[in-house]
Amino acid sequence: MNIQLLTHKIPVGISQCLMGEAVRYNAGHKHSKICTRLLGRCFDYVALCPEVAIGLGVPRDPIRLVKSDSSPGAEVRVIGVVDKTLDVTEPLRDYADSVVPALERVRGYIFMQNSPSCGLKGVRRYLPNGHGIDSSGIGVFAARLRERFPHLPMEEAGRLNNSEIRENFLTRVFAYDAWFRYVEGEEYVEGGEEGERQQHPEDVHAGAPRAARVIEFYTAYKYLLLAHHQGLTRALGQFVADSRALPPREFADGVRGRIMEILAHMASRKDRTNALMHLQGHLKQYLDKGEKAELTRLIEEYRQGLKPVSAVLTLLRHYLPRSPHQFIHNQLLLAAEPAELGLCDFH
Structure with missing residues (x-):
């Protein structure tokens, strides 16, 4: 996804x-x-x-x-x-x-x-x-x-x-909107009224999104969720693993609610560092010794508060094309952050 x-x-x-x-x-x-x-x-x-x-x-x-x-x-x-x-x-x-x-x-x-x-x-x-x-x-x-x-x-x-609270709110709004576009099958209609949406029936069955679609969404957000709360994200992973135990609508609403609950927690430097290290782990086999050292050093400098997270994300995106695995390419943690979109600093 x-x-x-x-x-x-x-x-x-x-x-x-x-x-x-x-x-x-x-x-x-x-x-x-x-x-x-x-x-x-x-x-x-x-x-x-x-x-x-x-x-x-x-x-x-x-x-x-x-x-x-x-x-x-x-x-x-x-x-x-x-x-x-x-x-x-x-x-x-x-x-x-x-x-x-x-x-x-x-x-x-x-x-x-x-x-x-x-x-x-x-x-x-x-x-x-x-x-x-x-x-x-x-x-x-x-x-x-x-x-x-x-x-x-x-x-x-x-x-x-407060720029951190603003960034957190933007992250939640972006995720909530993405849920309806990708899971519930809604999208904006080109040429229609501004904000008008339509639903794609192939993505929704009997009023509920397909479980596979829900799982794809969770998977794409996994490392971003880890950056906000590791414990709750692991609990969500277990909930997703038991998807067949619930009716489709109940399962979808449960995942959405848990995702929004996790994102409501401010992303800590410790948890974000952990998520960045997970991304690094997926890419390390495609990096040479010097590149691995550079990425490790940059993540550590972020952990110490010496570099912004955008510096690490920029380098990760630079190395991303080397990986053939779609899982890593789809991670929302690597998407443009609100700060990078110019939506956090205001003068």
Whole structure:
């Protein structure tokens, strides 16, 4: 399976205020240049503001997360700060459910942080008396979408200012999109509307992809997954080995979920070094003594933090044509990284 980087922009959901649109409660916006100027090079955004969509208007009185009491399992509602009789919990959940069909095509979602509707984590919560109790909340709209799309890569805009977090999010979005193109049999239709897709019936049987296709995808991602978490990748390998024990749809969803879980872990220098050494092992019989020494030295310099991973990948790609084995040619670890695509540094 030769997975190529997509030449079209990938559809990604985003909080509308991050696009620079004045939809916030104070009639302002939270324009993110990282999202629009940098990530906009590869993302085709689907912008939504759930608070405006449910009729709260602009400007509007603010809302916040309110716990019924201080117990761990207490109910959390979205209540008006000024008008405490205003409860928009169910409207936000219903709106999330209503946009699910439109979001079936997105391959990631960027949310506005600290929002009672869109925050992914760390949202301030209050008691009915107005006293703050913790910062452990999640926005109701975001939580509902996470329930409906459990494998979808999601991130908060503020965190994307960190280049490592941004690279990790891009890696997950690229993988999630590749899954639907190569495993589920979807691809962009040339000449159609931007982002329009079609499905190839030969890749899907009775509503589920063929197990062989799933295994090919896992195999192509194997060393990239090792760079993110060795233990979970080995466990996934065992799950894949038992593919016949599960119905096709359950097996495919299980593999996809585990792949996205593994990629959600930040790639450590130690695990990435281990993956690079595996690649080196596949190529060493095609290298002379000097070339082996050069590659070993470069990997060690990366491990010590003296050289970027792109330097090692460049040399590995240089030697790659010498190997006749398709397995090594298909490894996504050798594909262009977000940093190499110019999607990590922003000035």
